[in-house]
Amino acid sequence: MIVSPNVKPLRPDLKIISDMIEPNSRVLDIGCGDGTLLAYLANQKNVDSRGIELSQEGVNACVALGLSVIQGDADTDLAEYPSDAFDYVVLGQTLQATRNPKDVLETLVRIGRQAIVSFANYGHWRTRLSLLFRGRLPIPAGEHFGWHDNPDIHLCTLLDFLDLCEELGLKIDRGLAVNRHNRIRIIKTGSQTANLNGEQAIFMLSRG
């Protein structure tokens, strides 16, 4: 699959996700933004790239790159996909912004053989200290919103997420915790250390 000849260097978290994806696979990226990851996968890994994006600008940019992207969101536009429609379904930094993260997670592992989910870990030591000493709700590093306009409406820590996966019977195929220097740690189940040190969590999940 050929997309645009101009391939931008990937953001570190997207690079980690792209490294999890096998060549020649079918990928759905939910919240695909301007299509950076999809275009990279299409060009570098010959991936059949599809996307879902909420913003008109994002969809416009993606379609202009020759990518197949629909305007929509994870809460309302996933239900119709058949089971195993994709090899991978990617939900990057979007789970906490969904109205019903539980349903979304279940759908991800239904329509994809594997789901790759990344999110900001609110169990990181900085956020804990922020609440403890400053008495203010933490905002993830690099973000400029306040509590009132934070698009993430369902905040969780890495351990909270693992609890939900267990409740839903999901299998954790891989788990990575990433700090602000892009140091990657492998997450062991129930790991207090990863929950304390990882600012971002990236999980690869499948049906149990």
Place this chain on the structure above:
Amino acid sequence: MTDPTSSLNPIANGNLPGHHVELGAEIPLRLDSGAFLGPFTIAFQTYGKLNADKSNAILVCHALTGDQYPAEQHPVTKKGGWWDLMIGSGKVIDTSRYFVICSNVLGGCMGTTGPSSVDPKSGKPYGLEFPVITIGDMVRAQTMLIDHLGIEKLFCVIGGSMGAMQVLEWASKYSNRIYSAVPIAGAPRHSAQNIAFHEVGRQAIMADPDWCQGNYIAQKKRPRRGLAVARMEAHITYLSEPALHRKFGRRLQERDQLSYGFDADFEVESYLRHQGSSFVERFDANSYLYITRAMDYFDLAAEHNGVLANAFCDTNVRFCVVSFSSDWLYPTIESRAVVHALNAVAANVSFLEVETDKGHDAFLLDEPVLHKTLSGFLDGAIRHSGLKL
């Protein structure tokens, strides 16, 4: 034979530019109603050049009151064609790259056989003897035209409004004959509200005594008032409340105060009257009845046990579905139903809702986001298909 319509119906006098082909002479077209039609004429216009392997053809499908002249100067109105913004050299549908075909729909009044055409059996205009046609029939006739042109597979079928319905019909029934499909501001079926608006228009025409039970051509009359009212009413549905208000507000038409009468006091009234009266110069009233009926009958899911996704099983077509946020005639939810159906069969689909307050007619207007999206989609389709231009 002298065309009896020529004096009354200048738009069907056969002197228009473009091509005419007679089809269905040997094997008539079997219509959805069960009736047969043939021979019949398709009037069509082309732009650009067909390449050697006949792979660069784009079929443009027109809307209810459109015609086969989307680009360049319109031969009747002398204004730009209805999609002149979109089609031309260097434009989104680039006529220096693509061979663009646009045909007047079956039932139309711009040269393709319709109710104002002469029935070869009687030697008189069909009038209401013309069989009721459907969107499926229009598209079946288009496939015969494409066969006639020797084109195996269209690179793209594109259209807005009723044009989008034809695009969906192509994608559903002839998916192996198209590479990509772009339904814009369309719907997979006519809603009760859509049918209701059309019924008002038809009743306006049929209530005009000059309609003469559909026989107005022979009576040397035309139901101008009825057709004008139908157009005025329909035109409102093509716009949006904010767009109308921005354009006209409550401004008065060439006067300083209210007349306390029923003149066109307001600019918006004058505008609609003008829309109505200019429309009757270029459109046939019976065609309006037949084509609105065809749209009302359109229901893609109904043919597939009520499951729209079944209309697109195993499709290899690349889709780009576009809707407009202020379109209340075919609102975004209708396009989204198409997208969800395509998702259900894991089809290759892009979908964009363009933010605009211009209503349904936005597809005809200067909408940079629409144009940029379509350019990108077509460029992507070229790369994916390996089309050599």
